[in-house]
Amino acid sequence: MSVKDFINYVRSKNLGDVLQDYPIAKDFLANFRLDGITKALPLPQALATVEEETLDEFGLNREGVLLKFCLFLEDFAQAEEATGTAASLTILGGFNKLKEPENINLTIASGEVVSVVGPTGSGKSRLLSDIECLAQRDTPTGRQILINGAALDELQRFEMGGKLVAQLSQNMNFVMDLTVREFLEMHAKGRLAKNTGEIVEKCFLCANELAGEKFSIDTKVTQLSGGQSRALMIADTANMSNSPVILIDEIENAGIDRRQAVELLAKSEKIIFISTHDPLLALRADKRIVIKNGGIDKVIEICEAERKSLAAIERIDHTLQMLRNRLRTGEIITEELLK
Amino acid sequence: MKLVTVAGPPSSGKTSVILKLIEGMDLAKGSIGVVKFDCLTSFDKRSYQEAGIPVQVGFSGKICPDHYYVSNIEDAVQWGIQSGLKLLITESAGLCNRCSPYINGILSICVIDNLSGINTPRKIGPMLRFADIVVITKGDIVSQAEREVFSFNVKQVNSSGKVIFVNGITGQGTFLLAKYLEQARDTQTLKELKLRFTTPAAICSYCTGETRIGEKYQMGMLKKLEFEGI
The missing domain is CATH 1.20.5 (Single alpha-helices involved in coiled-coils or other helix-helix interfaces)
Known part of the structure; x- marks a missing residue:
């Protein structure tokens, strides 16, 4: 629907019905302190009961609210459809710190797991950040990243940036004071998922399978142990994150089944890079990128041996x-x- | 000279982001300058000086920081031009969630951090709503889910703004931000340009130094809270 369609739709229906169709619109009203507005009338009529002064504090008038409301609906209806997809990601080599060419042309398909190994400070994070910003021969390494075999123009880069890559690292914590259920529901809402209950349940079961020690869905996320937190983060990333690429900075071995974690992520049809020194993880990957002197030294395909x-x-x-x-x-x- | 305005709540990481951003920009040393508008004190001047960045710092003191910003921004631009800068970045701390030091046609960045609370984007108001680019910091220490929910909440109030995650310590993300900055337009003067949103209004007796409490001391523009059930 276009904005115009939404305007007609909002004019012709009671606000309560609109909120039923688009629950996210409740947030819009709350953002402009309009949550108390009557739901038994269409929005334009309901707005007539609101004082101009309240709206003015947000730099809006009644017409403005109606338009903003419809733009909001349009935006989020669109967001629902457009999720980033990447069936493959290609790394074209640049140069290492010694200015030697990398001579790399590596394509990774979704569902593949690639480990990144190398001494501390060798340039592993540099590679991960080249991927994150979809480098087009314009970062210090001169690498180029292709998505689905194609280079990206500036606009696509900015549009995809932030949505393409999900990250998991050891020093990540939960800072929200919510229970596991509330937390998952909140994330599902942000994704505009239709079957919230189902997804939440799936994520929770999955996290519990990964965690060494089980936890209940009513535990506060801030009270989970390190392993449980990591398990929840991995389950959540695998099941709920839209991003087709996942960058993982080591999965520690306390309180979490690492093998299962990697299998779960690979099953989610995502492209996974995992920076690790753990042979159990590295050998379970499909390929291994070895970093030396700031560049990709070689790519090892994991062999039978x-x-x-x-x-x-x-x-x-x-x-x-x-x-x-x-x-x-x-x-x-x-x-x-x-x- | 290009001009960019950066705003954000105190301690959200504005200075760190700007420092990393300048480091990552392909411009000669000394050709990017900063004007920092702050309230009472600031320790950022040294950080900028140590990085060899031309910097000016102004304190609004008892005046609303936004009013102070508007009255001084044109002078800041002229200082930048006279200093031969290619890019001038102004930095100001938003204090009351009602600040919005953005000018029509001038690239505007709002910096907020992931630790400030998941609903904060929905509370900040014009400072976030009218920004062209929203930089989210401290994402390296919260979960992916919280980052996603946070940026979703940003999108709710500013759907046209670009969201960029920047790590103020490692500089990760500043590359994309620098790319955006290249689009900032050249500015010779701000005269006749307009703010995107009105500054917080306050012309009352307390603005002029009144400290006593009670109705007879309250004059000028007032707003009273209506208590329920009385």
Whole structure:
């Protein structure tokens, strides 16, 4: 519907019905301190009961409110349709810190997981930020990022920027004072999801599967443990985030099933970059980008031999996990346990 | 000279964003200057000086910062031109959620931070509503979901504004912001241009130094709260 259609629609229906059709419009009214307005009349008539002075404080008059309201509906009706899609992402190499060419042409399809490895300060974040800003040979590295095989013009870059990439890092926290349910509902609302209840439930179950220690949906997000928070963030990103690309800065190994986490994210048909030094994660990826001297040194496809070693690594990890659990429950650690 | 106005609540990260932005812009050192409008004190002058950025700082004191801004902005522009700047960035702290130091035709940026509360974008008002670009800071320490909900709430009040996440510590995001700034138009003078929104109005006895409480001391423009049930 165009703005004009919305104006006709809003004029012909009681405000209460409009709010039923577009629940998000409640927020609009609250933003302009109009939440108390009568719902039993169409908006123009309802506005007649509001004092001009109140509207004036927002720099608006009655006509202005009507127009803004319809623009708001149009915007969010559109946003509902347009979600960013990226079936593939291509990295065309630039230069490293020594000005040597990277000679890289790497295409990653949705559902693929790529790990990024390299010493601290080698340029891993630089790569991730090139991806985030959709570099077009205009960042210090000279790299170019293609989406679905095509270069992007300035406008597309700005439009996609911010929506393309979701990020997860170790120092992220929840700062809202909400329960898990309220938190998920709030995010679902922001996405204008129709089946809120369903998505919330799915996300919650998924987070609980990833978390070492289970939590209830009525727990405050700020009271979750580190592992539980991370589990909720991952479940939420996989199920609810619109962004087709996810950048992850290490998943710590406390209180969360990392293998399941990566599998879940890959299943969500997203393109995943994970910066990690954890062999369990790196070998579970499809490809591995090695960074050296600020540039991509090489790209390793995970081969059968590497994958086979996963089982052995998992056994080691298992042993460590067992030792941790023993420590936690106050038991004694002996050499016997390691045999 | 290009002119850009930056506004935002206190401690939202305006100075950090501007410093990182200047660092990332492809302009000669000293050709980007800053005029900072603040209220009582500011410790940012040194940060700018240390980075070799020409800077002027003004304090509004007991005057409404927005009124102070409007009365001085043209002089700031002339200072910038005389100093041979290519780009002048003005920075002002919004104090009452009612500030909006934006001028028609002049690129306007509002800086708000993710830690300020999820509903804050809906409360800030004209400072956010009339900005061309909304920079969200401190996103590196909150969850993806909170970032998404936060920017959704920004979109609710300013659907045409561009939202950019900037990390004021690492500078991540300033690259895109710098790209936008290239579009700022050349300005020789602001005379005859208009503010996008009126400044907070206050012409009452308290503006002129009255401190006593009581109806007989209240004169000029007044607004009374209506208490329910009395």
